Amino acid sequence: MLVKFAKILVSKFDVKIEGNEYRMNCPMCGDTKKHFSFNVEKGISNCFRCGYRPNAVVFLVEQFGFSLDEAKDIVSNIGFSKTKTIEESLKIDLPDGFVGIKEMNSVYKDYVLSWLGERGVSEEEAEELRLGVVLNGEGDWKGRLIIPCWEEGKLVYFIGRALFRQEPRYLYPPFPKKGVVWGYDNLKKEDGEVCICEGWLDAHKVSGIAVLGQQMSKMQWEKIREEVRRVGKVSIILDKDALSAAVKMADAILSWGCKEVIEIYELEGCKDPGECLNRDEVREKSMVWKYNNFRERVKLKLKTQGGKNGFRTIEERLRGSSKNDPSNRVLATVKFNELNQDFASKRPV
Ligand SMILES: [Zn+2]
Structure with missing residues (x-):
């Protein structure tokens, strides 16, 4: 049986397990009656409604965003378990001791x-x-x-x-953490904010979630998607040294169709949210950027992308670092136009 694959399957889909057949709603045809069945022994599937029939590798790439190599790796990890039932082998246990x-x-x-x-x-x-x-x-x-x-x-x-x-x-344990969101249950708390952090301690302090790194996967985003929609806002609060990563995360979220308010915290008075007592203190010690605001977004992009040139704002960039060097102005104008187009295509409607 494809143990790793099966674990990933149940982490995302509402699965009804019948022996080796994992039945779920087909992700391709809007099925709501579990017409799609994956055989986790053979690694093959079939939708009895629309005929979607990906094998395990294709399914991992198409539905989970794994690379081909990652998908092959997961599927090649075939584990047989004679004593455990499937439900038991899917259950995650804390380490012995x-x-x-x-x-x-x-x-x-x-x-x-x-x-x-x-x-x-x-x-x-x-x-x-x-x-x-x-x-x-x-x-x-x-x-x-x-x-x-x-x-x-x-x-x-x-x-x-x-x-x-x-x-x-x-x-970290040897199973995939791609879709894991630490602090998932914080999303259900009624305090009206969704905060994305790097680590568990950060997330704990701000009642947020941790993506366990500086990047968010699409699976993680999908887990918090509904809640972001409900509260109308998402805040990205990474460590002080990760402002560029925060900008990348915001771009990813935009590309996944986020229409809600995106805030990026630039930590000034602390290294990470974990140092603070709570969300209010983190906010006090941060500059909060409104990423949906075109001008703030451009400034932040220039700040993180153009940092090594010493340009901190659009104005500084347009002014150029040296009065005698007109090429700076030209470069800045071109860059600015590129950014402009980039944003125009992604601006929320
Ligand atoms: Zn289907």
Whole structure:
């Protein structure tokens, strides 16, 4: 059976499992009655409504945005499980030796709580997030803080953060994290903002979600899409050194059809949101750019793209770095026109 493939399938689609047949709504024809069936043993499929019949590799590329190499890699990873049922083999378990904060004995607990306390996470919050540590056993997970990712109460992923200077600082399980959104359940909180951060601690502080890196995948975007629509706004709050990445993320979101307000936080008074107490403090320490505003968007683009030339604003760029060098002005005008066209094609209607 294609274990990895099956896991990815159930992470995105509402799947009805009948043995090796995974039945779901066809993504191609607007089907609502699960006419599309994927055989995860053979890696073949069929839509009994429209005839869409991708194999597993094609499906990963078309529906999940994986590259061909990534897709082949996932499909070639064939795992057989004789003792486990399919449901069991799909279930993600925390690493062996995991002990939750509540169950921990006092020596470890004091250490872990002081470690968390230094980062502004209280015991109550740690319990709420169901954090824990791998205390027993061998292997890479031992001595790591385990930060689970929950989606509506279901464990979908976890992160292992070194507590004792182990390398690497962050350890991830061997299954795909492309669609994982840490803090998914924060989206349901009624405080009217969707904030995208890099790491779990950042997301925790601002009641946002973490994409676990500086890039957002389309799968992750689709998970938060409805909520962005509902609140009418999305805020990108990456680390201080990641302003360019934030701009790229905003462009990606626009290209995926976002019509809502996009804000980009440029952190000025802190390195990352995790250093702050809450969203208000992050906002106080940031310059907030309105990415839907044409002028602000151009300024931000020039700031991140033209940074190495020392140009910080359109005005400075148009003025040129040297009064005696007219080519700067020409270059700036051309660049400006390019940007203008680029934006005109993407401007929300
Ligand atoms: Zn179909």
